[in-house]
Amino acid sequence: MPYQMKVDGMAEISELLEKMDKEAPGIAAQALYEGAGIMSAEIRKGAETIRTAPFKYAREGERLPSPEEKEIILQAGAGIAKFDKGGTEVNTSVGYRASGYADLNGKTKPIPLIVNAVNSGTSFMKKQPFIRKAANSGSPKAMAAMKAKIEKAFEDMNK
């Protein structure tokens, strides 16, 4: 006599998988938003530690950013780019790329260039890599938060 096997609940599993397929991109986007928020806060925390000195032209050697330049960076804040949902992934970037312009010493200057000069340094400005440092220390925190968010969302879905 042949053995017989019976599996119950295939309909439920298939239903759950279908639901997952539909809801996964939304859950991923929510988690990514959470992670991007953490990175943005981390970069701001880094921007607060920028050392400053009153503005002077550095003919020789290097100068530090002026308090006005630091204020512009703090005011602008690191923004979160529009989410790029392509295929199986969701991407975004956090930074100052679309921060616009600011008035500095009577001239209008693009904020990304000011941030770049502080972060990477120039021939006349001391480098203070606050964004690289924030990315280094903040990404484990952001990843942990995103993982928790995704796990919670799937638990709620399975109820």
Next chain:
Amino acid sequence: MPSEYEALVAALKLTSIPFAEYGWKTRPEGAYGVVQLDFEAGSLNGDGAKADRAWEGSVDLFYPKLSDRTDLIDEVEETLAEVVGDSWSLNSTQYETGTGLFHVEWVFQCMDTPEDEPEVIPDAVPDEG
């Protein structure tokens, strides 16, 4: 100072580009470079102590003539590859309108590698009996 960083600084100072640590007091004419350690990148911990620490640092190259580009960049990249292996990357390239200098920035990670201690082989214990 991590030993790999010290080796890198020594190797960069042997290149044809003048290199200084943490910036110049008086900028040299022509192309020049800056090398510095930025922050601790991470560590492996064991036995309640830091076992392996890694630092992140950067190499900056400034050059006034675009035609010098490939030679100078190759020289720095070859030195980086020689000392820190593959743990470096090109971080940014910029142009300064005010001074007309081109600026290339590399990021590297280095570790404190202690000199290899000679392995002590215990004396063979003669079999008893």
